[in-house]
Amino acid sequence: MKALTWIPATPADAVPLAALFRQAEAITPVGLDQRAENVRTRLAGLGPDLTRHTRVGLDGEGTVAAYAEVANMGVADGVLRIRLTAVAHPELGGDVRAELHRWLVDRAEQLRRAGGTAQAAMLGTRCAENDPAGCRLLTENGFTLVRHERDLVLAVPELPPAVGLPASLALEPVDERHQELARLAHNETYAQSPSALRPDQRTWPQHAIAHPQFLPDLSCLLLAQGGRDENPVAAFLFALADDDADEPTAILHCLGTRPSWRRRGLATAMILRALHRARSSGFRRLRLQVSDTNKPALALYQRIGFTESGRGYAVLMRQLGGPTAE
Numbered sequence: 001m002k003a004l005t006w007i008p009a010t011p012a013d014a015v016p017l018a019a020l021f022r023q024a025e026a027i028t029p030v031g032l033d034q035r036a037e038n039v040r041t042r043l044a045g046l047g048p049d050l051t052r053h054t055r056v057g058l059d060g061e062g063t064v065a066a067y068a069e070v071a072n073m074g075v076a077d078g079v080l081r082i083r084l085t086a087v088a089h090p091e092l093g094g095d096v097r098a099e100l101h102r103w104l105v106d107r108a109e110q111l112r113r114a115g116g117t118a119q120a121a122m123l124g125t126r127c128a129e130n131d132p133a134g135c136r137l138l139t140e141n142g143f144t145l146v147r148h149e150r151d152l153v154l155a156v157p158e159l160p161p162a163v164g165l166p167a168s169l170a171l172e173p174v175d176e177r178h179q180e181l182a183r184l185a186h187n188e189t190y191a192q193s194p195s196a197l198r199p200d201q202r203t204w205p206q207h208a209i210a211h212p213q214f215l216p217d218l219s220c221l222l223l224a225q226g227g228r229d230e231n232p233v234a235a236f237l238f239a240l241a242d243d244d245a246d247e248p249t250a251i252l253h254c255l256g257t258r259p260s261w262r263r264r265g266l267a268t269a270m271i272l273r274a275l276h277r278a279r280s281s282g283f284r285r286l287r288l289q290v291s292d293t294n295k296p297a298l299a300l301y302q303r304i305g306f307t308e309s310g311r312g313y314a315v316l317m318r319q320l321g322g323p324t325a326e
């Protein structure tokens with residue numbers, strides 16, 4: 001294999017990076033963006049300094065053949081979360097992947113130290129289930145498997161089942177009016193999920209209504225009537241269009257019911273409503289990702305009829321620095 005030339009990414013690399021991501025996804029899927037527009041959004045999300053956060057490998061012809069990215073996902077419970085992404089053209093050898101990995105861990109360490117030498121960091125990365133060499137590289141470098149993300153799909157039926165909602169709840173669109181209440185409900189719902197992001201006010205819009213693929217017609221909030229609760233948002237569903245799919249597909253991107261409202265059919269009602277809306281908007285399929293450790297959600301989706309697409313991946317993590325590190 002010829003040596004690659006390494007340069008930082010620029011927004012202009014979005015098109016060749018999307019092409020590289022598509023090639024990699026066809027063989028070892030880990031849910032990478034496959035459209036240039038989405039890659040551009042991803043690069044913009046890394047902050048203004050792409051020199052510190054990205055690395056693009058060019059082959060002898062100047063074609064983008066490898067990519068590495070270290071992303072600061074914010075501090076949760078005192079621990080800095082850092083997402084590592086390494087993508088190599090399927091024909092490149094293991095030495096390129098090892099080199100990408102070394103660079104990523106080195107950059108992550110710099111990011112951690114920027115928060116002070118005592119700052120603890122948790123590195124997270126993905127590995128395709130059919131990529132034993134990639135997973136081995138990670139485990140040999142101190143990463144441990146924390147979960148599998150299942151990719152589930154459901155064909156939109158000709159006649160979706162009827163939707164029933166408890167009378168005490170009102171269905172509302174997801175818009176500016178309930179932004180903060182929806183954020184608080186979201187963060188309460190995911191409080192027990194160690195891997196879930198709990199967005200602050202600044203990053204929340206990007207999670208839902210300001211997301212470039214947001215689908216307002218399929219998304220909804222369920223609001224409790226009668227004011228027995230400080231926050232009336234009992235449940236929420238945010239849907240996105242799947243730009244990378246080969247047939248019109250909507251993604252159930254974020255779904256939750258606040259603990260005091262669970263097991264009353266709210267999540268089921270929101271998904272069935274999304275199925276109706278998907279049908280009238282021309283979508284042929286619903287898709288979502290769920291961790292294999294999330295038994296309630298798996299039971300919910302299986303009951304509705306979702307099945308595995310085969311595009312799931314493993315999530316691995318490694319602690320860096322901090323008081324409890326070796």
Ligand SMILES: CC(C)(COP(=O)(O)OP(=O)(O)OC[C@H]1O[C@@H](n2cnc3c(N)ncnc32)[C@H](O)[C@@H]1OP(=O)(O)O)[C@@H](O)C(=O)NCCC(=O)NCCS
Nearest residue numbers: 255256257262263264265266267268290296297299300303
């Ligand atoms: C998963 C979640 C959305 C379910 O919401 P919900 O409104 O309680 O779901 P429903 O009442 O519609 O449940 C429908 C069915 O799903 C299954 N189910 C839901 N929660 C379950 C649980 N804790 N244990 C076992 N099965 C469960 C049951 O079959 C249930 O029917 P039943 O109550 O008649 O037995 C909710 O637990 C939640 O918000 N969890 C945290 C956030 C999360 O994990 N979101 C999904 C991310 S992919």
